[in-house]
Structure formats: structure tokens, C-alpha cells
Amino acid sequence: MTTPSEDDVRDALSRVVDPEAGVNIVDLGLVYGIEVSPSGVQVQMTMTSAACPMAEMIVDNVYAELAAVLPANLSADVELVWDPPWTPDRMSEVARTLFGWQRSG
């Protein structure tokens, strides 16, 4: 395996789905940043709710998807942040359409 590009990492993360919404974490706008360096991959992400116990499971799933695309010598580091807070503006067009947003809204 070669070092993945940022897009490869984003594709991997888009295989992690929030089962309640039925939408992946990239389209929900939960992924804040992806940094690929020679030593490994850093992901910064958030959750919509700090009261939801699913955070741990979703972070686990992110690690599992990263492990599938990273060569063995690269490490993965996922940081869960609450600042800045998630807002619906971060949702992709795909996710907005799914939840019935008006096109102009």
C-alpha cells in the first residue's frame, strides 16, 4: 500500500454511516479536517450531540476504515472536538436533499 491521498482518506471516512440518519459522516459535515503527513493521518471530527453514546462507536468505526486504507507504517489519529460546534450548514448537498431541504435554503 502506498501513502493515501486526502481524497482516499475522505473516501474511507465516507464508509462510516450514522445509522440513525442513514447518512455517512462526511456528508453530514462531521469531518472537520484531514491531514496526511509522512508519519500518518490525522482526522479532526465532531459529533452532533455530546449527549449521544454513539460517539465512541463511530470513532472506532473511523479507525477501522482508516486501518483498511493505511499502510502498516502509518499511524491514524482521530481527534474528537466540540469547538467549533457542528451546525446544519456543514451538511453536503447530498445530505440536504435527503432530508428535504429546499434548494434555495
Next chain:
Amino acid sequence: MSDAPVPGAAAAHTPRRPALERLPLLLLGFIALFVGTAAGLARLAWPMPDVASGAAAWHGPLMICGFFGVVISLERAVALGRGWAYAAPLFAGLGTAALLHGGMAWAPLGYLAGSIVLLLATLAVLRRQREGFVVVLAAAAACWTIGTALWAGGAAVHEVVAWWLAFLVLTIAGERLELSRFMPPSPLALRTFTVIVAVLGLALLPSLAPGRPAAVWGLHAFGAALLALAGWLLRHDIARRTVRQRGLTRYIAVCLLSGYGWLALGAAIVAVSGLQPGTATYDAALHALLLGFVFSMVFGHAPIIFPAVLRVAVPYHPVFYAPLALLQASLALRLAGDAVGALAVTRWGALGSALALLAFVVVTATAVLTSSSARPRRRAR
């Protein structure tokens, strides 16, 4: 960036493993579920083992404080990721142990302590995320504390049950308000939600002085607020959209939408009849709200809460719909019996609902034990 811990960070280097240390706390909740359900059947004169028939008077506290209280405070502790928050399900579980062992002496204090820790844990979440929905969750926990404090102080279960209903309904409403942000409600809709919750809370205040006429009128207003809340949730919940998806996502949505139907029905009964203990409307309202609404919610979320709490996979299977269908059908039977005054029909409906709960536990446990991999199941888009 944030003082929040990073759940799952250790998974970078260690394989995912079940969080079995949380299992005993969950089991305390399920003991209350089993004994509490059997105690409910004993009240309807189904022959039950001594441990259940002896607890017949504690059916409500076992289900609400012993089961829901433990499960909700356990998942809040997992979300917060702080050790002290696990004292909430532990205290509440000890309350159940005390109730089954010696009756009223210590049990309310265990539940009261659990409710206070849940409130503190929710306030800690609020410090991390200052959002309206967390305020609703904190108000819900406060309702559990107030109702349990009144009960510990000598009030009867039927005098505090509205507080306990508010605990469960507001907990669910808070979680759904949060998820509604995927199809954001308008500012007007959000103000409407705030007014509904405020009326719901104010309507409970007269019940602090039970026996006064105001307490009776308060309960009618409480029912009306619940009905308005059901309408708001039906209108704004993402389940309206996600029910068009497939698999687990659709199943969760079906659980939610059927639950809202029961919430509306139970709320309407409370709005019209209040909560008069010993009447058919009391039985109908409480079980529409608790079995129909709250348990539908539990059925829907077990496949994501179990993986979150125990770190075991609960792969979706269409058989999940079977316990849900039995729950709906048996509850409809029970309420039909209540409506026409046929106790025999109500009894069979209650037995059907107990079997639905049992089937739910069996189906969920089977899904966990037969899942081929310790890794969580993910569905590609």
C-alpha cells in the same frame, strides 16, 4: 481545542473489544425489566413467581427508575466518558436491589441518588455543548429527581408518575430535537417547541401539592402539552424522511413513528381524563405512553445503543420487526379491553406485551451472539 476526552483513542493501537465492564450495570437494568414486567402481570392476576408477585406494588418504580433510569443514565455516562457518571446507573441499580430485598426502606434513596448523578452528568454535557436540546435533557433528569424525591418523601406512585413520565418523554424529545437539526426547524418551530416544554413543566408544578383541585387541572394541561409535543415531533422528526431508507435506518424510523402515534393517544387520554389511579383510563394512558411510546423508542435504538454501550455488534435483521409488531398488537388489545371494561382482554394484552419484551431481548441477544465478527457492521453507501 477542547477539554473533551477522546473516546476510542486507544483503538488506534489496540483491537476493538467488548466493554464488558459495563455489562453488570446493564444487567441491573434488565433485572428490573424482568421482575418489573412480571410484577405487572402479577397485578393482573397472572400466576407469577414469589419475587415478582411480592413486588407487585413496585411495578412502576421498577420499570421507570429501575429499567429506564439505569439504561438512560448508563448511556449518558458512556457519552460523557467520565468515571463518576457511572455512579448514576450503579445507584439506581442498587435501588432496585433494595426494592427487591426489603421494599421501601432504602430503594427510593438509591433511585434518588442515581437521578441526581444523572442530572450532574447532563449538566457536565451542557458545559461541553451549550445547546437547547441538552437543556431539555437536563430538565428531564431534574423531573426524575423531583418525582423520586416526592416518592421518597412518602407520596404515592400515582402522585409522582407524571414527573416520571416527563423524565422519559423529555429525554426522548431532547434527543429528537437534536436530530431534527438535520432538517432544521424554523425559528418559529423552535419557539413553539420551547413553549410546549415550558407548559409541560409548569403543568406539573401544582402536583407538588397533591390533592388540591389545581393538581387535577395541572394533569389535564400536562396531557394537552404532551399532545402538542407529539404533533411537533411527528412534524419535525427526521423519521419522516429516514423511513424512506432501508434496513436499520428504516426500522428505527418505523419504531419512532409508531411511538409518536401512541404518544398522541396516551396524551389525549391524559388531557381528557387526567391520571386517576385505579381507573381504566389510567391503565390505558400510562401503557400507551410507556409501552407504546417509550418502549418503541427502546426497540428502535437497541441496535445502536448496545453497540455503543457494550461495544458489541448488533447486526440488523428484519426479524427485529416481529417484537415491535407484537408490542403494537398487544397494546392495542389492552387498550381495547380498557375501553370496553373487559378486564380479561386487558390481561391478555398485557401478557402479549410482556412476551413482546421477552422476544425483543431474545432477538437482540441472538443478534449479538451470532454476529460473525467483533467488528461493528457498517453499510457502504
